[in-house]
Amino acid sequence: MTTLAETVSDSVTITRRNLIKVKRVPDLIVFATLSPIMFVLLFRYVFGGAIDVPGDVSYAEFLLPGIFAQTVVFGSTITGASIAEDLQKGLIDRFRSLPMSRSAVLIGRTVADLGLNAISIVVMALTGLVVGWRINTSVGEAVGGFVLLLAFAYAVSWLMAVVGLLVRTPEVVNNASFMVIFPLTFVSNAFVPLESFPSVLRTFAEWNPVSTVVQGARELFGNVPAGAPLAEAWSLQHPVFYSLLWAVVILIVFVPLSVRLYVRTSTR
Amino acid sequence: MSYAVVVEGLLKRFGKTTALGGVDLTVSEGTVLGLLGPNGAGKTTIVRVLSTLLLPDGGRAEVAGLDVVTEAAQVRSMIGLTGQYAAVDEYLTGRENLEMVGRLYRLSAREARRRAEQLLERFELTDAANRPAKTYSGGMRRRLDIGASLIARPRVLFLDEPTTGLDPRSRLGMWEFIADLVGEGTTILLTTQYLEEADRLADRMVVIDHGRVIARGTADELKAQVGGERLEMTLADAGQLGAVAEALRPLTHGEPRLDAQTRRLSVPVSGGVDALAEALRRLDGHSAGVLDIGLRRPDLDDVFLTLTGHAAEGDEPSDEQDESATTVSAGANR
Numbered sequence: 285m286t287t288l289a290e291t292v293s294d295s296v297t298i299t300r301r302n303l304i305k306v307k308r309v310p311d312l313i314v315f316a317t318l319s320p321i322m323f324v325l326l327f328r329y330v331f332g333g334a335i336d337v338p339g340d341v342s343y344a345e346f347l348l349p350g351i352f353a354q355t356v357v358f359g360s361t362i363t364g365a366s367i368a369e370d371l372q373k374g375l376i377d378r379f380r381s382l383p384m385s386r387s388a389v390l391i392g393r394t395v396a397d398l399g400l401n402a403i404s405i406v407v408m409a410l411t412g413l414v415v416g417w418r419i420n421t422s423v424g425e426a427v428g429g430f431v432l433l434l435a436f437a438y439a440v441s442w443l444m445a446v447v448g449l450l451v452r453t454p455e456v457v458n459n460a461s462f463m464v465i466f467p468l469t470f471v472s473n474a475f476v477p478l479e480s481f482p483s484v485l486r487t488f489a490e491w492n493p494v495s496t497v498v499q500g501a502r503e504l505f506g507n508v509p510a511g512a513p514l515a516e517a518w519s520l521q522h523p524v525f526y527s528l529l530w531a532v533v534i535l536i537v538f539v540p541l542s543v544r545l546y547v548r549t550s551t552r
Numbered sequence: 553m554s555y556a557v558v559v560e561g562l563l564k565r566f567g568k569t570t571a572l573g574g575v576d577l578t579v580s581e582g583t584v585l586g587l588l589g590p591n592g593a594g595k596t597t598i599v600r601v602l603s604t605l606l607l608p609d610g611g612r613a614e615v616a617g618l619d620v621v622t623e624a625a626q627v628r629s630m631i632g633l634t635g636q637y638a639a640v641d642e643y644l645t646g647r648e649n650l651e652m653v654g655r656l657y658r659l660s661a662r663e664a665r666r667r668a669e670q671l672l673e674r675f676e677l678t679d680a681a682n683r684p685a686k687t688y689s690g691g692m693r694r695r696l697d698i699g700a701s702l703i704a705r706p707r708v709l710f711l712d713e714p715t716t717g718l719d720p721r722s723r724l725g726m727w728e729f730i731a732d733l734v735g736e737g738t739t740i741l742l743t744t745q746y747l748e749e750a751d752r753l754a755d756r757m758v759v760i761d762h763g764r765v766i767a768r769g770t771a772d773e774l775k776a777q778v779g780g781e782r783l784e785m786t787l788a789d790a791g792q793l794g795a796v797a798e799a800l801r802p803l804t805h806g807e808p809r810l811d812a813q814t815r816r817l818s819v820p821v822s823g824g825v826d827a828l829a830e831a832l833r834r835l836d837g838h839s840a841g842v843l844d845i846g847l848r849r850p851d852l853d854d855v856f857l858t859l860t861g862h863a864a865e866g867d868e869p870s871d872e873q874d875e876s877a878t879t880v881s882a883g884a885n886r
Contacts, residue, residue: 286625292657293655294655294656297652297655297656300652301641301644301648301652304640304643304644304648305643305644306644308684309643365739373637373639373642374635374636374638374639375635375639375641377605377633377635377639378635378639378653378700379656380604380632381603381604381605381606381628381631382628382653382656382657383625383626383628383629383656383657383658384656384657384658388656
C-alpha cells in the first residue's frame, strides 16, 4: 500500500523529529558520551592494574573494543524507552491515525538511535586514543570494526523496540533491559580475558554474541595480542561472521514482530 | 443528506468487560454529533474504532464512505484525530509539530509549511511558534493538537474530550475555535462529559452508558426527556429539607430530590428566573436557613439520573455544577 519511497520519506521525517529531541535535550548526548568516558577511565586506571591480559598488548588496547561494544549495546536500550515514552504520551496513537507508513515510526526511531550510538563511539574512540588505545590496522579494517559494532547495536535496537511496545513504561523498560544487557556484557570477553571464567560461564561467554562482536572489533582494530592463545570455540574463530549472523537473525525476527506489535498496539 | 459517519451494531470487548455492546449512530455530512457519557461509558472506544486505532469485535463502521477495517489506510487520509491527551511532541516547537504531521499526511514540504503558518495564526500560536511545545500551557497544547489534526483539511474530525482539564477561560476559547470549524462545514464527532459543551457545539447528541446508546436527539429533545430546569438549594439544617420541599411543592411538576448528607434539595421547575423569584418569596417567611439557592439547567448528571436512575460515575462534581448554575445574583441581573 505505501510505496518504498513513501516509507523512506516518512522515516526521514521521524528520524529528523527524534534527532531534534537530541539537540533540544543536551542531557541525552551528555550521558551518551560521559558514561562511556567514565567507563574508559575507570577500567583503564582502577581495574587495569588488576586485570592480566595475555600476550603483549596493553590493557587499554584490550579494553577499548569491549567498552565500545558495551556502550553501543546499552545505547540501544534507548530505543525501547523512547518508544514506551511515545506510547505513554499518546504520540504513537497520533502516528497510527495518520496515513503514514506503518514501519516509519520504528525505522525513524532505530535510525536516530543509531546516530546517537555513532556519536558515542566517536567520543569513546577519541578518549581511548588519549589513554593509550591504538588502531594497528588499515583504515578499511578500522572502519569495518566500527561498522560491525554499530550493525550489531542496530539489530539490538529492534529487539528493544519490541520490549518498549510490550512493556510500555519507560522506567520499566530501562530496568528490564539492564537485567538482560548487564549479564550479556559482563559475562563476555569485553573487560576480562575468557581464560578467567569458570567452565560453564566460559562456554556461555564464548558463544555470547557480545563476546564475538568484541573479538571481531579487536581483530579489525588490531588489538588482539600477538601471543594470545587461539580461541577454541568456532564462534570466536569466526567472530565477524558469527556476529553479523546474529544481527541478521535478530533483524529477521524482530523487525516484522515490532511492526506487527506497532500496528496492533493500543493504549486501552 | 449523506452520512459522513455510519456505525452499526458496533461491538468491542476488552477481556471480560464489554466496552461497546452494539452501538448504532450516524453523523450527517457537515454537522456535529456530540457523543455524551460518563468516564468509561465507551466514548473513547468509539472514537478509537472510527479512527482505525482499534479493531472492533463486531458490527460495522464507515467514515467518509470507507470501511474502517477493510479500508483503514484510506480512512486515515480523510480524518483528523485529537485525543484526550494532547499528543504533541514536547521537544518540537509548535511549528515543527505542525510541519511534521503535515509531512506525514503526505503534504509537500512547501504545503506543510504554508498550512502550519496558517494554523499557527488561526490558533493564536504565532508568538509561541518557535518555542518547544514543552513550554506551552495546557490550552496552547490542546490548540496545537487540534491544529495538527486539521493540517490536511480532513473531511471528518474526531475530538475526544477537547476541553477536559482546561481552565474555564481556555474552555471558552476552545469552544469558539470549534464553532468556527463547524461554520466551515467540517464534519465533527465530539465526545464530552459536559452537556453544556455539547449544547453549544453539537447539532445532535447521542448519550451512551455502559457501551450502549441510552438516548439520542437534539439538545432540546434531550432536555425535554430530562425534564427541564431544577431549583437547587443548600440548607443550614438537614431537618428542614422536608418542610422546604413541601413549601415549594406548588412550583414544581415533579418529585423533589433530597440529600440529607449534603443538606441539598433539588426540585424540577419551569418558568426560569420567575420560578426562582417565586421560590425566594415563598421561603422568605420560612426559617429554613437557605445557604445557597440557584436555578440549574439540566446537565449530564440529570440526563443520567433520569435515563438510567444512577448518577454519572467518575464525573467531576463541584466545578461543573457551579458553571452551569444561574446564581441568585446572576438571576437578579437579568
